[in-house]
Amino acid sequence: MTTEMRHHPGINLSHSRPEDERHAEVTVFGFWTFLMNDAILFALLFATYATMVNRTAGGPTGAELFDIGNAFVETLVLLLSSFSFGMGAVALKEGREHPLKLWLGVTLVLGLGFIGLELREFAGLIGQGATAQTSGFLSSFYVLLSIHGLHVLVGCIWIVVMLAQVSTFGLSRQVRSRILRLGLFWHFLDLVWIVIFTTVYLPAVAS
Amino acid sequence: MNSSMLFGKLTFDALPFYSPIAAGGAAVIVLGGAGVVGLITWLRAWPYLWREWFTTTDHKKIGMMYVILALVMLLRGFVDALMMRAQQAIAMNAEGYLTPDHFQQVFSSHGTIMIFFMGMPFLFGIMNYIVPLQLGARDVAFPLLNAIGLWLTAAGAALVMASLVIGVFSTGGWTGYPPYTELSYSPTVGVDYWIMALLVSGIGTTLSAINFIVTIYKMRAPGMKLMQMPLFCWTALCSSLLVIFAIPGLTVAGGLLALDRYLGMHFFTNDGGGNVMNYANIFWIFGHPEVYILILPAFGIFSTVIPTFSQKKLFGYNVLVYATMCIAVLSFTVWLHHFFTMGADANVNAFFGIMTMVIAVPTGVKVYDWILTMYRGRLRFDTPMLWSIAFIVTFVIGGMTGVILSIPPLDYVFHNTLFLIAHFHNMLVPGMLFGLFAGYAYWFPKATGFRLDERWGRRAFVFWVVGFYLAFMPLYVLGFMGAARRMAYYDQPEWQIYFVVAAVGAFSVLLGIGCQVIQLVVSIRNRKGTMDLAGDPWGGQTLEWSTSSPPPEYNFAVLPQVSELDAFQVAKEAGRPYVWPTHYEPIEVPRNTALGPIFGGLAFVLGFAVVWHIWWLAAFGIAGVIATIIARSFAAETTRIISSEEIMATELRWHADVRAKQEANS
Incomplete structure (x- = not known):
């Protein structure tokens, strides 16, 4: 292993000059700090959901409403999108522009598919009269999932921007650093979804 | 209230003609704003301000703008305080001059402004200016985020100011507890202004904090280990x-x-399964650490000022670092003491009561460290030191009353009385504000090249300290007598004399602030006499004093090599305070950008639109933010190079200043 490669372990940007890695190190560390902040935001929304889950105000409960099958498909779609992003990261590491764009495209489609599934679920619930105004429980449910969904939407917009930037600038220092951070963001959202699946859907089915 | 497509809920009724006093306040804001705009236009200073200040990404200028914002908001928040003291001094069995509703707006805006738009910007301003210099860094890690953070904070402050002219402000206090702040009890736009101002400035604060964390972890001067950082960092x-x-x-x-x-929705409503206590918990999970967010940097300022003016090393540096870290961690374990009376069981209250007492321990350790730093030092009583000494004495009194409040059974008696008000002002005024004033006086010559006038500084100090004791000690007594907080009027004749004394105290503080205004004017006028461009007027110990005053844009032409704590002091004792090379490398600095003001403007528009339900404008604000971020991500040239010739010229001017000073001293 060359010294260049050992310079900053954990940052997956090969073929770069030390100056690139110094730059990436600072911004990536900043992005981790932001994710820590975002994780607290989600933690508080989870805590709110936990305190509100039985506050149904005479309205429907989670056990009556949730369709675990749909949630499972959503989970699969999002996990697959993390896998496809991972393939994109491999392409980025090898500096291969075309496969990178392809895998980012696949990730984008899966991300949009996830948002579509989530909107369909919401539409179904609203059709049954279970709106965010029905009860404290449903308020916290919709807000928790929408904040996650909005994050996914931001991630999708980010992917589109990065596809355009790869086409415009090629795999420049900036572009590689940004895709790296986009990856952190995307996997973080996957992680949050896993927690949603286990704290929102599974207990409702198990009860 | 009806809502139109074009203007949402906004109508001419929003203008503050509900009371002559509110209209007068609005007139002051409008005329004052128009006066400033007029003056700048008359001086033809807009291009200069835009080029040199509004679009800058230089952490030093951003820091100064934060402090200016804070000082303006200090005036506004203090006027609120004065109005409250005047009302309560005369409102014995009388209506006073404020309606209850207006009185509620006044105390809500006082708290909101002093915490979020005076304390926070003041701290972030000083941190912005000083932290990179103390670290021996050329800049912060993310200069653009830094500028955006400033402008988002300013947008939040502007929303609070706008509420004075268009519409009303919240009547729910700075904590905004529901269900009172829900739509059914607070149908006006006041609470919406409060929420939007805090959300917008909260984003700005978060961006700044990310910036400082990365700067401190990643941008320290070569060789500087974490345990060799100045305590302020x-x-x-x-x-x-x-x-x-x-x-x-x-x-x-x-x-x-x-x-x-x-x-x-039904998060905090009385009906529909809402949970009011969830708000209290979430708010104070933020709110209690916020107290330490405000007070820790001030502790850092005292830890810098006291050794400098005792001409000694800081006593117990390691212990102070650990104490600071302890306080930071423990600050997340005490939030429930803000609502002992609100239904938690005895064991929960006991836990949080004990944790609250525990957090007093590292704070006490710090007090001893400061005292022992002074012990056998050669003390100089310049104004920064005076503020520090007043802080130690006053803060300990406040700490004692805090320990009283931490005992749940006693808290049941004192909760929501003026005793509590006296307690937290007794912590935050000396703990935070005196620290900020000490920092302001201490680092003013670094930022401008000349010192603040000492005589007017002392006068301000005396009026402030006397005013503080007169204004808040009576509130302890009133708390013992059972006077609740936030009363527009009362009917206990024996209370009035204490309220009158408190009002006299507020008036003394007013004189103190007046002295500070005069001090600034006098200092600028007499600047020739206190000019020290060499950069070390106080005999400082840390790296910010090892460069010129004001420092050049790039801070350090050559990055300092650090191997010990108090690097500049060590270099001075070794007889080599300045190491000047013969050759200079060019330095890359960030270009100016209009993005800060653009984001601030969009955030203000967005906040205002949401407050008044003007949805097309809100959509415009959001679209503008997204478009601006994407457009920026395609910008290629974001830095520029300062040539080595230019650096050489700047540095040689400074070397001449240093030599002149050394000759004058020898």
Whole structure:
């Protein structure tokens, strides 16, 4: 292993000059700090959901409403999108522009598919009269999932921007650093979804 | 209230003609604003301000703008305080001059402004200016985020100021507890202004905190280990970490309350399964660390000022670092003491009561460290030192009353009385504000090249300290007598004399502020006499004094090599304070950008639109933010190079200043 490669372990940007890695190190560390902040935001929304889950105000409960099958498909779609992003990261590491764009495209489609599934679920619930105004429980449910969904939407917009930037600038220092951070963001959202699946859907089915 | 497509809920009724006093306040804001705009136009200073200040990404100028914002908001927040003291001094069995509703707006805006738009910007301003210099760094890690943070904070402050002219402000206090702040009890736009101002400035604060954390971890001068950082940088780090962990609480509490109000959800409502206690918990999970966000950097300032003016090393540096870290961690374990009376069981209250007492321990350790730093030192009583000494004495009294309040059974008696008000002012005024004033006086010559006038500084100090004791000691007594907080009037004749004394105290503080204004004018006028461009007027110990005053844009032409604590002091004792090379490398600095003002403007428009339900304008604001971020990501040239010739010329001018000073001293 060359010294260049050992310079900053954990940052997956090969073929770069030390100056690139110094730059990436600072911004990536900043992005981790932001994710820590975002994780607290989600933690508080989870805590709110936990305190509100039985506050149904005479309205429907989670056990009556949730369709675990749909949630499972959503989970699969999002996990697959993390896998496809991972393939994109491999392409980025090898500096291969075309496969990178392809895998980012696949990730984008899966991300949009996830948002579509989530909107369909919401539409179904609203059709049954279970709106965010029905009860404290449903308020916290919709807000928790929408904040996650909005994050996914931001991630999708980010992917589109990065596809355009790869086409415009090629795999420049900036572009590689940004895709790296986009990856952190995307996997973080996957992680949050896993927690949603286990704290929102599974207990409702198990009860 | 009816809502139109074009103007939402906004009509001419929003203008403050409900009372002559509110209209007068609005007139002062409008005329004052128009006066400033007129003066700048008359001086033809707009291009200069835009080029040199508004679009800058230089952490030093951003820091100064933060401090200017804070000083303006200090005046506004203090006028609120004066109005409250005047009202309560005369409102014995009488209506006074404020209606109850207006009185509520006044105390709500006082608290909101002093915490979020005076304390926070003042601290972030000083941190911005000083932290990179103390670290021996050329800049912060993310200069653009830094500028955006400033302008978002300013946008939040502007929303609070706008509420004075268009519409009303919240009547729910700075904590905005539901269900009172829900739409059914507070149908006006006041609470919406409060929420939007806090959300917007909260984002700005978070961006700044990320910036400081990365700067402190990654941008230190070559060789500087964490335990060789000046203590102020440690406190800035802890404070920024607290921001990262705490501000989401404010975002969630405010955001969910907004969803209740705008979309009819049931997070904190009385009906529909809402849970009011959830708000209290989330708000104070933010709110208590916030206290330490405000006070830790001030501790850092005292830890810098006291050794300098005792001409000694800081006593117990390691212990102070650990104490700071302890406070930062413990600050997340005490939030429930803000609502002991609100239904938690005895064991929960006991836990939080004990934790609250525990957090007094590291704070006490710090007090001893400061005292022992002074012990056998050669003390100089310049104004920064005076503020520090007043702080130690006053702060200990406040700490004692805090320990009283931490005992749940006693808290049941004192809760919501003026005793509590006296307690937290007794912590935050000396703990935070005196620290900020000490820092302001201490680092003013670094930022401008000349010192503040000492005589007017002392006068301000005397009026402030006397005013503080007169204004808040009577409130302890009133608390013992059972006077509740936030009363527009009362009917106990024996209370009035204490309220009158408190009002006299507030008037003394007014004189103190007046002296500070005069001090600034006098100092600028007499600047020739106190000019010290060489850069070390106080005999400082840390790296910010090893460069010129004001420092060049790039801070250090050559990055200092650090191997010990108090690097500049060590270099001075070794007889080599300045190491001047013969050759200079060019330096890359960030270009100016209009993005800060653009984001601030969009955030203000967005906030204002949401407050008044002007949805097309809100959509425009959001689209503008997204478009601006994407456009920026395609910008290629974001830095420029300062040539080595230019650096050489700047440095040689400074070397001449230093030599002149050395000759004058020898």
